[in-house]
Amino acid sequence: MSRRAPLAAVIAGVGESPIGLVPQFDALGLQRQAALSALADAGLAPRDIDGLLTTPLRVENWAMPCGVVAEGLGLRPRYLATLDVAGASGVAMAHHAAMAVATGQCETVLCVAGQNLLSFHSRGSAVRKMADAGWAHPEFEAPHGPLVPTLYALAAQRHMHEYGTTFEQMAEVAVAMRAHAARNPLAHKREPISVADVMQSRMITSPLRLLDCALVSDGAAAFIVTTPERARDLRQPAVALLGHGYGHSHTYIGDYRNVTTTGAVQSGGEAFAMAGLSPADIDVAELYDCFTITVIIELEDLGFCAKGEGGRYVEHGAIGPGGRLPVTTHGGLLSAGHPGLAGGMLHLLEGVRQVRGQAGARQIPDAEVALVHGNGGIIGLHATLIIAKA
Amino acid sequence: MSDADIDQDDSYWGRVRNLGFALPRCAACGRFHFYPRPACPFCGSADIAPARASGRGTIYSYSVVHRAPSPAFAADVPYTVAIVATDEGPHLMTRLVGIAPDHVRIGLAVQVRPGAPGRPPLFEPTTMEAP
Numbered sequence: 001m002s003r004r005a006p007l008a009a010v011i012a013g014v015g016e017s018p019i020g021l022v023p024q025f026d027a028l029g030l031q032r033q034a035a036l037s038a039l040a041d042a043g044l045a046p047r048d049i050d051g052l053l054t055t056p057l058r059v060e061n062w063a064m065p066c067g068v069v070a071e072g073l074g075l076r077p078r079y080l081a082t083l084d085v086a087g088a089s090g091v092a093m094a095h096h097a098a099m100a101v102a103t104g105q106c107e108t109v110l111c112v113a114g115q116n117l118l119s120f121h122s123r124g125s126a127v128r129k130m131a132d133a134g135w136a137h138p139e140f141e142a143p144h145g146p147l148v149p150t151l152y153a154l155a156a157q158r159h160m161h162e163y164g165t166t167f168e169q170m171a172e173v174a175v176a177m178r179a180h181a182a183r184n185p186l187a188h189k190r191e192p193i194s195v196a197d198v199m200q201s202r203m204i205t206s207p208l209r210l211l212d213c214a215l216v217s218d219g220a221a222a223f224i225v226t227t228p229e230r231a232r233d234l235r236q237p238a239v240a241l242l243g244h245g246y247g248h249s250h251t252y253i254g255d256y257r258n259v260t261t262t263g264a265v266q267s268g269g270e271a272f273a274m275a276g277l278s279p280a281d282i283d284v285a286e287l288y289d290c291f292t293i294t295v296i297i298e299l300e301d302l303g304f305c306a307k308g309e310g311g312r313y314v315e316h317g318a319i320g321p322g323g324r325l326p327v328t329t330h331g332g333l334l335s336a337g338h339p340g341l342a343g344g345m346l347h348l349l350e351g352v353r354q355v356r357g358q359a360g361a362r363q364i365p366d367a368e369v370a371l372v373h374g375n376g377g378i379i380g381l382h383a384t385l386i387i388a389k390a
Numbered sequence: 391m392s393d394a395d396i397d398q399d400d401s402y403w404g405r406v407r408n409l410g411f412a413l414p415r416c417a418a419c420g421r422f423h424f425y426p427r428p429a430c431p432f433c434g435s436a437d438i439a440p441a442r443a444s445g446r447g448t449i450y451s452y453s454v455v456h457r458a459p460s461p462a463f464a465a466d467v468p469y470t471v472a473i474v475a476t477d478e479g480p481h482l483m484t485r486l487v488g489i490a491p492d493h494v495r496i497g498l499a500v501q502v503r504p505g506a507p508g509r510p511p512l513f514e515p516t517t518m519e520a521p
Contacts, residue, residue, distance in 0.1 A: 128460045139401060139425075140424075145471065154471070157451045
């Protein structure tokens with residue numbers, strides 16, 4: 001397969017709504033907050049937007065989300081679409097927006113998504129809604145009663161069996177995310193936790209405990225992609241897309257024969273090849289963290305450590321603040337917040353802020369190159385993006 | 391439920407009920423696969439028919455569910471959701487029965503226990519007799 005070239009497009013603005021319990025806004029209200037924040041960051045007005053990407057929701061039924069958002073935000077885009085690769089959507093939106101901009105379909109794309117996932121549902125009904133969403137095969141898996149966390153637990157249990165990964169190592173991931181979140185004023189959960197706290201939290205679906213699982217949050221995120229030329233006179237330093245890649249290994253976990261190795265091998269390999277970089281060049285890795293095991297497997301599959309070494313890699317705070325590889329420095333889905341498909345966009349916002357040097361108390365010194373990684377479905381569909389200041 | 395009712399069940403397990411534990415098998419390359427799909431994942435042939443499989447395998451992975459996804463499962467907790475690697479090759483998700491959740495281990499030999507009509511089969515630890 002031929003090697004692809006990076007796209008001539010840049011990220012010019014990022015923003016989010018309040019994250020956590022935000023009952024005063026509905027989904028569109030949250031998205032408006034995020035869009036206005038990203039526009040203000042870039043120094044743009046709504047009339048400058050001529051492209052729009054969004055994702056489906058898990059709350060209200062929007063038949064055509066990109067149309068609902070365009071109308072709700074008063075936009076008249078020349079290019080619009082609803083993108084859905086589940087948790088990989090944040091990374092994929094940046095790539096699709098860049099394709100639209102680089103091919104001249106439009107000049108400036110607003111990517112925005114989010115919802116009141118927490119306050120629309122009770123926690124119980126959010127769990128049920130997720131369980132009914134088709135992540136477990138409706139005919140061959142769902143009748144056996146798996147939670148969505150059960151589907152990841154099956155990968156975690158197998159990883160423990162094959163490589164000796166421990167409960168404590170998985171707990172290290174949750175502890176690191178919370179330590180990052182403590183430095184993020186927007187994070188949903190900021191009070192520190194210990195490995196013991198994770199180990200003592202309620203068993204949900206073995207080997208995953210409550211604190212191994214992502215939050216359920218209200219919130220929305222937005223970012224703006226434009227041409228390098230247009231970005232030159234905007235407010236923020238432009239952030240370039242150096243490399244990107246996708247990989248899909250499976251859709252259902254039950255019939256996948258190698259659950260400890262994922263499409264991240266391909267998505268990361270392609271992104272690194274395009275950027276001409278290797279894992280050693282990454283200053284900060286914003287990895288999708290729907291469960292603690294997800295981060296361990298991604299670290300391996302993206303090449304930050306050998307297969308099976310992910311558990312040992314995360315020990316002793318290695319991915320937390322001041323660690324050898326700061327991972328998911330806003331606190332991620334485990335602590336900063338998980339408003340559904342917008343959750344993975346928050347990783348992108350954080351990567352942009354880190355390479356701009358604007359991450360406040362959690363800024364990684366001299367961070368120049370960030371890797372942002374999204375994972376959709378049951379650790380099966382992966383999208384990787386490598387970014388740096390243009 | 392009469393046999394006629396069961397024959398009309400259009401779920402996969404309803405359709406193959408008369409074959410016992412049957413998995414889709416490709417006539418072109420001879421390999422079993424699961425879950426069902428329009429073409430063989432190994433060779434691409436659409437010449438596929440369900441064929442009886444041994445109903446034996448081993449536990450590839452499992453999770454003991456302590457929090458039910460919906461009220462329909464609330465009375466069952468804790469229960470063991472497992473992935474079985476069948477002797478024929480395909481993996482499938484199942485509910486493991488006939489063993490306490492604490493005793494389940496990866497690699498445990500298991501055999502099929504037919505489910506209710508039209509419902510997916512369950513698995514249990516292997517006994518000496520053929521299933």
